[in-house]
Amino acid sequence: MLHGDVGLELAARVAAAVKSSLDLDITPAEALIRPSSRPGADYQCNAAMGLGKKVGRPPREVAAAIVGALDGTGLIVEPEIAGPGFINLTLTDTWLTTQLEGLLTDPRLGVPETGHPRRIAIDYSSPNVAKEMHVGHVRSTIIGDALVRLRRFHGDEVIPHNHLGDWGTPFGMLIEHLIDEGFSADHSISDLNTFYQAARKKFDADPDFAERARLRVVKLQSGDEETLRRWRELVDESMRHFMKVYKTLGIGLTPEDNYGESFYNPFLADTVAELERKGLTEISDGAVCVFPKGFFNREGDPLPLIVRKSDGGYGYMSTDLATVRYWTGERGATDLVYVVGTPQSQHFAMVFAASRDAGWLTPGHTAVHVNFGSILGEDGKMFRTRSGDSIKLIDLLSEAVDRAAAVVGERTDLSEEERASIAHAVGIGAVKYADLSSDREKDYVFSWEKMLATDGNTAAYLQYANARTLSIIRKSGETVQPGATVILTEKAERDLALQLIQLPAAIQAAVDGYTPHKLATYLYDTASAFTSFFEKCPVLKAEPEIRKSRLVFCALTSKVLTLGLDLLGIEAPTRL
């Protein structure tokens, strides 16, 4: 019983007790096992009240029957019945210590791998070519990356795809501007935004240029070689910028993960043809539309997905339908995940509905819009620069590192190089953790002060706790060996032990709900439990057996924090 969560084991035993004492079949979930916040109780079973209602007996009597039949051998001490019929469950110290000793040799720290792996196509980051990444992309990028890491660790096959905005009418203007500027391979566009704005300005001011831009769009879409070559230069240049940001952020996306709008372009006609063949389309105002049931516009009329515009072109609605068709049809994805802001929720609801109607999504598929709220400034409005521009991501990240460097510089005698590396880990970690530690559906308030604080639920606090664990182990002059014996003497040790064995439940919760913050909350609780342990339980000066045992606590805490942070995409430096 090394793998998996204790709650499952307790649930199984309660279910067996319910069967033998009341002759009722309940699922482990119906055993209603929950971690307990009551002093002295580790878990509680809340099933007796509901069952009492069902069998027409007083809940406390039912609880007593369950307790009487409950086989807690080796796992829990004699349960207590409290209140209306709560059953308080307390793990035995022996069981806890045995678990911890077992975790020492388990690289997965008790977390099971799924027996039913899914093939997950996940769309995240998705910046626009010829524009710099800004804060608007940061949440999708960070959350998406964390989900990739979590699902891979969970045992699923994950295929990331970066849905670049790399196609459409703006590219006529951009390519013409590129030709005018004489861009070549040895000249890079150092400032994508300036380049884009200059093109835009020319487009608005110069009718000849605007006309050339329009003709260029036609050439691009008809596959003109020269035009495509220019277009690729723009994409490549933008990718160099994106890769720089990804490298700074520690995001795993590469050019191989590019599945931009251009990628789906060849599939759009077929996608529409299939919708037409299946009788799902209608012509409305000259556009080919699909009207999924249940969506209405301002006037109360059905709301369309426009799959071919009245001018014959294709928009994002066509592309998004084509992605569903491609990933389920061509790539055999079972799960589609879109890490895109909340404002798009209606759009995705419509795309999913239409895709079900078209048969691209079956009951065996899961399609999820992993939505997220906006980043707000401390004034409660959209996070922008003072002049109202969106903040460049690369600037934001370097400010994070600079601010972290200021903190690091104050208090360490490490080399310049080590300090830089730590500042990077702390600064980038702060930005990512701020994003991942609260419920993604809510807006969150961006605050340098809060995200870089050394107290509270921040990356720095977790990293610091981890560094302290490793510092103690270093100073001990020992390596923590498998087979070491764990002893519980202080309450702080038991609290930490209980915390450490709950990693599987935390990861499962984060995976199930696409909610990385559940893992973040767990890691914070773990770090807190460790710092309390740190204050109360001297390690190096303890008696030999206790010292050995406490070193195990340090080692396991470090492993849990390091693994957990890694699953969030955050570095855990070995010293701070």
Place this chain on the structure above:
RNA sequence: GCCCCCGUAGCUCAGCGGAUAGAGCGAGAGACUUCUAAUCUCUUGGUCGCAGGUUCGAGUCCUGCCGGGGGCACCA
């Protein structure tokens, strides 16, 4: 007008239908000759937006309302 999301301590946020709703910050008081004080321990602080309903039990589920944000036909 219709639809979606949010409303929990002064602030920023957790909270899985279960017991007396929890953290951090802030405010107040303590703790470093001791493993990293980037810390810890106390104290303070709540009609969970409002009103109904379902339930043995509601911050959590349902309905209505009030606030805040967003979306609603050829931009993505």
